[in-house]
Amino acid sequence: MIDLNNIVRPSILRLNPYSCARDEFKGESGIFLDANENPYGSLNRYPDPYQAKLKSAISEVKGIPVERIFLGNGSDEIIDLCFRAFCTPGVDKALIFPPTYGMYEVSAAINDVDVIKVKLDKDFQINAVTVNKITDKALKLIFICSPNNPTGNSMREEDIISVLSSFEGIVVVDEAYIDFSGKRSLSRLIDKYNNLVVMQTFSKAMGRAAIRVGMAFTSPEIVSLFNKIKPPYNISSINQAAAIEKLKNFSKSREQVERIIKERERLIAKLEKMSFVRKVYQSDSNFILVNVDDANKLYNFLISRNIIVRNRHSIVENCIRIT
Ligand code: PMP
Numbered sequence: 490m491i492d493l494n495n496i497v498r499p500s501i502l503r504l505n506p507y508s509c510a511r512d513e514f515k516g517e518s519g520i521f522l523d524a525n526e527n528p529y530g531s532l533n534r535y536p537d538p539y540q541a542k543l544k545s546a547i548s549e550v551k552g553i554p555v556e557r558i559f560l561g562n563g564s565d566e567i568i569d570l571c572f573r574a575f576c577t578p579g580v581d582k583a584l585i586f587p588p589t590y591g592m593y594e595v596s597a598a599i600n601d602v603d604v605i606k607v608k609l610d611k612d613f614q615i616n617a618v619t620v621n622k623i624t625d626k627a628l629k630l631i632f633i634c635s636p637n638n639p640t641g642n643s644m645r646e647e648d649i650i651s652v653l654s655s656f657e658g659i660v661v662v663d664e665a666y667i668d669f670s671g672k673r674s675l676s677r678l679i680d681k682y683n684n685l686v687v688m689q690t691f692s693k694a695m696g697r698a699a700i701r702v703g704m705a706f707t708s709p710e711i712v713s714l715f716n717k718i719k720p721p722y723n724i725s726s727i728n729q730a731a732a733i734e735k736l737k738n739f740s741k742s743r744e745q746v747e748r749i750i751k752e753r754e755r756l757i758a759k760l761e762k763m764s765f766v767r768k769v770y771q772s773d774s775n776f777i778l779v780n781v782d783d784a785n786k787l788y789n790f791l792i793s794r795n796i797i798v799r800n801r802h803s804i805v806e807n808c809i810r811i812t
Contacts, residue, residue, distance in 0.1 A: 491657050491684050493710050498577050509721040536726040543729045546736045559712045562723045564690045564703030570715050572600040575629045575659050583630040586615050588804040593632045613640040617648040621655045629658045636666040639801050639810045641772035643670050653682050661686045668694035668746050670773035676706040683708040694746050697735050700728040749775050776812045784809050
């Protein structure tokens with residue numbers, strides 16, 4: 490357990506948060522004259538700022554207590570909140586393991602936070618020993634993407650735990666693709682490590698990218714901190730309702746995931762036989778990283794056939810990522 494007061498950005502510790510109308514009165518019925526809404530129509534009221542019904546549905550499915558759940562407008566909002574909560578612009582730093590999800594670096598730049606890059610090794614695994622040797626006091630945040638985008642593999646659990654237990658800052662484990670991996674979520678460790686933030690999303694296995702709901706499973710202190718900073722009504726009523734609806738049909742998502750995994754393995758086997766393919770990386774996600782003779786040429790050829798893949802040549806030489 491670490492003392493979070495030593496990591497939280499001082500201006501955020503001092504912050505007196507905005508108190509919205511629905512912070513003051515929490516009941517569900519009454520004559521609402523508190524939020525300057527239009528009394529007519531059906532979508533006229535502000536949504537629940539803390540998404541109580543949705544959190545309780547998530548809690549049931551994931552087995553995580555509601556007070557340890559924070560919801561963002563996509564995981565991308567949660568990534569941004571991590572910077573705003575823990576990093577003083579121009580002073581603090583974050584660490585990432587390239588090649589990885591691009592938003593960590595973009596969010597860092599938006600928040601004027603320097604990024605330390607420790608490259609993944611040749612098997613696309615993190616090097617916990619190198620990270621644990623870093624003594625830079627300005628380092629506040631470490632992002633570990635597992636399964637990693639764009640490489641598709643899961644990180645070794647013992648390496649993540651080694652970083653978690655020796656780092657006196659926040660470790661964000663991004664599990665956007667966990668449901669395609671067959672691995673256990675690290676959310677089971679959130680009561681042991683109060684500096685762990687595990688992110689999941691409705692955008693991938695749940696098939697609801699359009700509704701922009703990202704989840705963070707973490708310590709109640711970090712949930713309160715994020716609540717203090719987020720815009721009051723960050724998830725619309727329509728999107729909260731759509732997420733609840735999705736959870737009612739959770740078994741259907743499981744079936745879809747099984748089907749996607751089978752298709753993934755079928756596609757890997759086919760790709761491996763193609764003449765222009767040098768290597769197909771094994772995948773724990775819903776995409777495949779493929780090393781080809783000439784990624785730019787293949788990308789343009791596929792575009793000419795109206796097939797859009799992700800050209801990752803700029804970050805992993807001659808690789809394309811296929812969903
Ligand atoms: N994390 C990773 C690793 C991703 O690949 C993505 C989306 N491509 C996200 C987070 C963003 O997810 P969301 O749609 O919840 O913002």
